[in-house]
Amino acid sequence: MASRAPAAKKKTVLVTGAAGSLAKRVIARLHGRYHVIAVDFRRKVETDAGIPSYLVELHKRGFEDIFASHKIDAVIHIGRIFAHEKTRQQRYNANVLGCKRLLELCHKYKVGQVMIHSTYFVYGASAYNPALIDEDAPLKASEVTQDLVDSVELESLANIYLWKHPELNITILRPCNVLGPGVRNSMSILLSRKVAPVLLGFSPLMQFLHVDDMADAMVVAFEANRPGIYNVAPDDYVPYQEAVRQCGARRLPVLSVPPSLPKLVSSMLNWNAFFPPYLINYFKYPVILDGRRFRDTFGWRPRRNLNDIFTFYRKQKLVTSD
Amino acid sequence: MARLGSFDLHHRLAASLVTPEIEALVASIPKPIGSFGYDPWGYNEDSFKLGLGVARLLYDKYFRVTAHGLENIPAEGRALIVGNHSGQLPMDGVLVGVAAATNPHGPRLARAMIERFFPTVPWLGNYLNALGGVIGDPLNCAKMLDMDEAIIVFPEGVRGSGKLYRKRYQLQRFGNGFMHLAMTHRAPIVPVGIVGCEETMPALANLGPIAKLLGIPYLPIVPSLLPLPARVYLNFGKPMYFDPAASEDEVTAQVETVKAELRRLIQVGLDERTSLY
Numbered sequence: 001m002a003s004r005a006p007a008a009k010k011k012t013v014l015v016t017g018a019a020g021s022l023a024k025r026v027i028a029r030l031h032g033r034y035h036v037i038a039v040d041f042r043r044k045v046e047t048d049a050g051i052p053s054y055l056v057e058l059h060k061r062g063f064e065d066i067f068a069s070h071k072i073d074a075v076i077h078i079g080r081i082f083a084h085e086k087t088r089q090q091r092y093n094a095n096v097l098g099c100k101r102l103l104e105l106c107h108k109y110k111v112g113q114v115m116i117h118s119t120y121f122v123y124g125a126s127a128y129n130p131a132l133i134d135e136d137a138p139l140k141a142s143e144v145t146q147d148l149v150d151s152v153e154l155e156s157l158a159n160i161y162l163w164k165h166p167e168l169n170i171t172i173l174r175p176c177n178v179l180g181p182g183v184r185n186s187m188s189i190l191l192s193r194k195v196a197p198v199l200l201g202f203s204p205l206m207q208f209l210h211v212d213d214m215a216d217a218m219v220v221a222f223e224a225n226r227p228g229i230y231n232v233a234p235d236d237y238v239p240y241q242e243a244v245r246q247c248g249a250r251r252l253p254v255l256s257v258p259p260s261l262p263k264l265v266s267s268m269l270n271w272n273a274f275f276p277p278y279l280i281n282y283f284k285y286p287v288i289l290d291g292r293r294f295r296d297t298f299g300w301r302p303r304r305n306l307n308d309i310f311t312f313y314r315k316q317k318l319v320t321s322d
Numbered sequence: 323m324a325r326l327g328s329f330d331l332h333h334r335l336a337a338s339l340v341t342p343e344i345e346a347l348v349a350s351i352p353k354p355i356g357s358f359g360y361d362p363w364g365y366n367e368d369s370f371k372l373g374l375g376v377a378r379l380l381y382d383k384y385f386r387v388t389a390h391g392l393e394n395i396p397a398e399g400r401a402l403i404v405g406n407h408s409g410q411l412p413m414d415g416v417l418v419g420v421a422a423a424t425n426p427h428g429p430r431l432a433r434a435m436i437e438r439f440f441p442t443v444p445w446l447g448n449y450l451n452a453l454g455g456v457i458g459d460p461l462n463c464a465k466m467l468d469m470d471e472a473i474i475v476f477p478e479g480v481r482g483s484g485k486l487y488r489k490r491y492q493l494q495r496f497g498n499g500f501m502h503l504a505m506t507h508r509a510p511i512v513p514v515g516i517v518g519c520e521e522t523m524p525a526l527a528n529l530g531p532i533a534k535l536l537g538i539p540y541l542p543i544v545p546s547l548l549p550l551p552a553r554v555y556l557n558f559g560k561p562m563y564f565d566p567a568a569s570e571d572e573v574t575a576q577v578e579t580v581k582a583e584l585r586r587l588i589q590v591g592l593d594e595r596t597s598l599y
Contacts (some may be wrong), residue, residue, distance in 0.1 A: 131363045201446075239360065240354070
């Protein structure tokens with residue numbers, strides 16, 4: 001990636017969610033070749049010299065000031081509130097209204113490129129899902145649960161802008177489960193645990209991507225700038241219960257029938273951070289992405305395999321058990 | 323200790339079913355899998371070996387299958403294996419699968435299409451996937467053909483498998499979906515006439531209303547809940563290639579050609595059969 005020579009004038013890239021592990025890696029990869037501006041709503045991120053860092057909420061005042069005071073050429077929107085972090089209302093405001101505001105500002109200040117980090121959750125986990133889901137498949141997550149409505153709406157918004165304002169050069173990435181050091185999404189928290197709940201009789205296939213590979217993917221796609229919607233996933237698959245074993249966790253079987261029972265168990269035991277009621281279906285039915293379009297368009301391949309990913313979680317448990 | 327005992331039994335059983343011959347067969351099947359032995363649809367090589375071990379016994383010892391024309395199943399590349407459906411339980415799919423997997427002219431993994439409600443059944447759903455079964459979604463078929471897989475299709479669906487014994491060996495209405503898939507993905511259709519499965523579970527009547535209440539496709543009145551040991555004859559015909567059709571009527575006409583060939587192959591099987599059981 002270092003092969004690409006910086007342009008005469010360095011471009012300015014605003015990265016949201018800068019406190020997260022993925023954004024940190026993306027910033028590290030862009031730093032030097034671009035002027036990077038780091039933004040997060042959680043805290044003011046400690047950054048390397050020369051990277052301005054802001055604590056700001058996207059849907060609040062103050063965000064526009066960043067656009068006014070810097071000539072921003074591109075935006076990489078990673079920042080997202082996970083369902084376990086805030087209430088549904090707060091999440092909707094931050095994720096959907098925040099993204100809408102971001103896109104409006106990009107349009108107003110003539111930003112030339114926008115990359116949006118979405119999620120495979122938008123496809124929804126259903127027994128009727130075919131495998132190797134294409135990018136043009138319907139987004140059925142909101143059919144499954146109200147708690148994923150914000151993910152789907154964020155995508156719809158981005159899609160409207162993608163067609164309405166081609167000059168924004170919007171790229172939407174839908175990665176599979178991203179795992180690795182520092183990652184704090186539900187799946188990563190779950191696999192870090194010594195005991196992980198599993199649904200009796202269900203072990204859906206899953207795809208996992210190392211956070212370093214995802215960061216590489218984002219940078220490759222950012223530099224190539226080929227607007228569109230892309231799944232980001234490897235062509236390797238493993239059942240959830242096998243992944244739990246491989247990560248050195250013990251399986252805690254949860255009765256899966258009737259379907260409302262595991263949701264009830266999850267709410268009663270407050271498993272919201274790692275096995276939330278609204279994600280139960282993703283531990284029951286597979287959502288397998290076809291990642292060929294991204295891999296072929298950008299010539300990207302993950303460099304870390306499943307075993308590399310699982311080894312991190314196994315080792316992590318050995319360290320913490322002492 | 324009890325746990326250790328059952329564990330040991332499981333391993334011994336597995337060892338006796340997965341013979342070196344089956345190991346060698348599965349190893350020679352051209353089938354790309356991921357680092358944990360799975361493909362995108364949940365097929366798993368180890369489960370398949372075990373399943374093939376059991377199904378092979380049924381094929382050889384119980385149904386005493388006679389198969390002709392196995393050379394017509396392409397040793398590699400995409401293919402749709404299209405047969406007549408019968409016998410209430412999908413034993414015909416299993417037997418065609420064994421015939422393909424043990425084909426001396428080149429073993430193939432032939433994927434079976436399963437009913438859409440199976441993935442909702444604990445254990446069974448995952449297990450059927452591990453054996454190569456996939457829900458019969460046209461998108462799944464399209465992706466699998468693109469990846470040069472062989473698929474078993476019964477275009478009659480439950481109309482065929484659930485029909486009564488008095489309608490035996492009469493083809494029911496065919497859907498056109500398989501022909502569209504064959505045309506769009508340039509996949510040959512390998513017809514297979516299946517004789518004998520009708521006699522494994524002859525249905526005298528169908529308790530339709532009760533089946534509807536239970537949410538299952540049909541509920542037959544049968545003499546035995548286990549399939550009867552009928553002799554089964556499989557006759558595979560030459561691969562049939564179809565060019566994209568101009569209209570839906572043309573597609574239907576092409577489907578009729580396949581049906582005609584199936585009727586011929588079924589007759590071949592009926593003629594060579596000397597004893598039902």
